[in-house]
Amino acid sequence: MALTGDLFIASKRVHRDGPGFQAVAASTGAPLEPSFSVATKEDVEAATAAAEAAFPIYSNLPREKRAEFLEAIAEEIDALGETLTERAMQESGLPHARLTGERGRTSGQLRLFAKELRLGEYLRARIDHAIPDRQPAPKPDLRLRMIPVGPVVVFGASNFPLAFSVAGGDTASALAAGCPVIVKGHSAHPGTSELVAGAIERAVARTGMPAGVFSLINGAGNEVGSALVSHPVVKAVGFTGSRGGGTALMKLAASRPVPIPVYAEMSSINPVFLLPAALESRAEALGKAYIGSLTMGAGQFCTNPGLVLALESPALDRFLAAATEAVSGAAAQTMLTPGILKAYEQGVARWAAAPGLNQVAQGQEGSASCGRAALFTMTGADFIADPSHAEEVFGAASLLVRCATIEELLKVVSLLEGQLTATLHLDDADTEVAAQLLPLLERLAGRILANGWPTGVEVTDAQVHGGPFPSTADGRSTSVGTLAIDRFLRPVAYQDLPAALLPADLRDGDAGIPRRIDGKPTL
Numbered sequence: 278m279a280l281t282g283d284l285f286i287a288s289k290r291v292h293r294d295g296p297g298f299q300a301v302a303a304s305t306g307a308p309l310e311p312s313f314s315v316a317t318k319e320d321v322e323a324a325t326a327a328a329e330a331a332f333p334i335y336s337n338l339p340r341e342k343r344a345e346f347l348e349a350i351a352e353e354i355d356a357l358g359e360t361l362t363e364r365a366m367q368e369s370g371l372p373h374a375r376l377t378g379e380r381g382r383t384s385g386q387l388r389l390f391a392k393e394l395r396l397g398e399y400l401r402a403r404i405d406h407a408i409p410d411r412q413p414a415p416k417p418d419l420r421l422r423m424i425p426v427g428p429v430v431v432f433g434a435s436n437f438p439l440a441f442s443v444a445g446g447d448t449a450s451a452l453a454a455g456c457p458v459i460v461k462g463h464s465a466h467p468g469t470s471e472l473v474a475g476a477i478e479r480a481v482a483r484t485g486m487p488a489g490v491f492s493l494i495n496g497a498g499n500e501v502g503s504a505l506v507s508h509p510v511v512k513a514v515g516f517t518g519s520r521g522g523g524t525a526l527m528k529l530a531a532s533r534p535v536p537i538p539v540y541a542e543m544s545s546i547n548p549v550f551l552l553p554a555a556l557e558s559r560a561e562a563l564g565k566a567y568i569g570s571l572t573m574g575a576g577q578f579c580t581n582p583g584l585v586l587a588l589e590s591p592a593l594d595r596f597l598a599a600a601t602e603a604v605s606g607a608a609a610q611t612m613l614t615p616g617i618l619k620a621y622e623q624g625v626a627r628w629a630a631a632p633g634l635n636q637v638a639q640g641q642e643g644s645a646s647c648g649r650a651a652l653f654t655m656t657g658a659d660f661i662a663d664p665s666h667a668e669e670v671f672g673a674a675s676l677l678v679r680c681a682t683i684e685e686l687l688k689v690v691s692l693l694e695g696q697l698t699a700t701l702h703l704d705d706a707d708t709e710v711a712a713q714l715l716p717l718l719e720r721l722a723g724r725i726l727a728n729g730w731p732t733g734v735e736v737t738d739a740q741v742h743g744g745p746f747p748s749t750a751d752g753r754s755t756s757v758g759t760l761a762i763d764r765f766l767r768p769v770a771y772q773d774l775p776a777a778l779l780p781a782d783l784r785d786g787d788a789g790i791p792r793r794i795d796g797k798p799t800l
């Protein structure tokens with residue numbers, strides 16, 4: 278399947294002469310063919326106008342039709358098979374098994390949202406019948422459902438070229454909600470993006486969707502993304518990337534004449550707590566498993582365990598010895614882009630130069646495109662004196678904070694910023710201290726795990742991949758799991774509308790979906 282480098286604007290391929298950009302092979306830095314078009318202002322206008330034109334049609338399609346569209350995208354992505362995996366490997370440097378799994382996750386997410394549409398629970402349909410003879414005033418008939426917000430802009434993420442990119446979780450949940458999507462592709466994997474956009478384009482044609490339901494446009498700098506976020510027809514933004522990028526887009530969106538929400542997933546260090554009895558009983562196994570999680574995918578997960586906290590003890594020394602050995606033996610791994618590698622090396626160098634931080638281990642040396650794992654320690658007292666080292670270093674670097682007392686550990690927790698995850702390693706004898714920590718962790722993070730590692734996010738109904746700022750923009754939502762659809766919906770109440778005007782899901786009779794009628798849940 279030959280790549281063209283074209284933009285995809287509402288099912289039309291658009292080629293732009295003038296300076297384009299090329300992907301580079303992550304492992305060698307060699308440029309990859311072809312050159313990709315950079316979107317112009319006219320392209321932004323065309324994609325947004327097409328999305329706006331598609332919105333009333335797409336958002337009013339029966340839920341079944343949208344479900345069939347999502348399933349068609351999933352089928353088309355599966356059908357790309359190795360062509361997709363191989364291009365994604367070249368562009369991202371991520372290994373074959375990881376990308377094969379990510380391809381399956383991507384089509385699986387689309388199918389999960391098709392199921393969600395058929396279930397109809399996300400509509401939160403409520404009916405409160407009128408009581409015309411209520412005293413002292415009649416009660417009106419009120420009916421509520423969630424409706425889609427309008428066109429959504431999605432920024433593809435560099436670290437998940439499939440599952441958080443063109444047809445990733447943000448796109449799947451926005452399309453499921455009934456919102457047309459304009460993707461701003463990530464310049465690190467434009468070929469992968471083109472292949473996936475082609476799959477969506479075929480699904481649009483197969484299922485008869487309005488053309489403007491999907492566009493993919495590229496731009497190597499910030500201009501195209503900024504123009505999209507500023508555009509009046511855009512009603513929400515999905516983003517996964519750096520804290521700087523995410524907060525810049527939040528500011529831009531908030532300063533529009535009509536502000537819009539930015540669902541940005543940014544930085545998280547995912548604290549892991551080693552409670553005393555668990556540490557005592559399995560220090561070595563924990564040390565080894567920690568580094569397995571830390572070095573997975575060269576540490577380029579926002580769920581990476583970047584901070585470990587424990588009380589001083591001989592068992593902690595055993596844990597550290599096992600972790601040190603595992604880091605020292607860890608092979609260097611290709612990182613996603615030269616920029617991400619440089620930022621990682623600068624972060625490690627910053628930690629290495631910081632007073633109070635000790636580098637206890639470094640991974641094996643590798644080629645120029647590879648990052649080396651790094652393990653640091655510091656005392657709880659030093660951390661409390663300067664908590665700035667809790668800022669994310671994106672890659673396989675982690676900091677172990679050795680606390681003298683439980684009070685010191687609790688103080689460290691109180692200084693942490695919002696997180697995607699918090700993990701407890703505990704045995705039965707740790708229950709009391711875990712119960713003390715739990716309310717703090719609920720305030721801190723979106724997902725709390727016991728006896729596991731935060732990397733590897735299960736895509737299910739009960740998942741939360743979100744958390745207080747800066748892990749995400751504000752923590753009231755998730756970007757993984759079916760609840761992600763909520764980000765692109767808003768409630769509308771219909772008061773005393775004639776039945777002929779009511780949406781089918783809110784009419785009397787059996788609508789086949791869960792509803793709350795006069796205060797009672799049905800189905």
Ligand SMILES: NC(=O)C1=CN([C@@H]2O[C@H](COP(=O)(O)OP(=O)(O)OC[C@H]3O[C@@H](n4cnc5c(N)ncnc54)[C@H](O)[C@@H]3O)[C@@H](O)[C@H]2O)C=CC1
Nearest residue numbers: 435436498499502503518519522525543544579617620671
């Ligand atoms: N915590 C996490 O999940 C992740 C964190 N990162 C962090 O981001 C760094 C750079 O990686 P990237 O993936 O390139 O992230 P990035 O935030 O630099 O870029 C992501 C996307 O946002 C756009 N963008 C960024 N700033 C913008 C602005 N001010 N205006 C308009 N558009 C803007 C970029 O063009 C790109 O399409 C990494 O070194 C790492 O620190 C990256 C990926 C995931």
Ligand SMILES: O=C(O)CCC(=O)C(=O)O
Nearest residue numbers: 577578579580732733734
């Ligand atoms: O592991 C996952 O599924 C999600 C991780 C993620 O969102 C990220 O690294 O950006």
